[in-house]
Amino acid sequence: MAMLAATVAxxxxxxxxxxxxxxxxxxxxxxxxxxxxxxxxxxxxxxNFQYGLGVITELIAGYT
Structure with missing residues (x-):
């Protein structure tokens, strides 16, 4: 949590x-x-299947 807080800061x-x-x-x-x-x-x-979130994040970013 400290690493997360430091990188966000x-x-x-x-x-x-x-x-x-x-x-x-x-x-x-x-x-x-x-x-x-x-x-x-x-x-x-x-x-045991890992899918990418590229399409989902691009759709959300494009909507905003």
Whole structure:
């Protein structure tokens, strides 16, 4: 948890230092990864099949 907090803090700091916009994209990526970790892990644990989330994340990012 300390590593997660440190990397998120460094990511937010880099947004402010390099004046990158919008910050909500970074926070959306973190939230999406946090939400989809459990379902992806369950599918892989049960079926031994790992699928990519590229299409799902591109659809969500394109919608926003």
């Amino acid at each position: 460094m990511g937010i700091a880099s947004y402010h230092i390099f004046d990158l916009q919008p910050l909500y994209g970074f926070l959306l990526a973190i939230a999406l990864a946090a939400v989809l970790t459990l379902p992806v892990g369950l599918v892989e644990a049960v079926s």
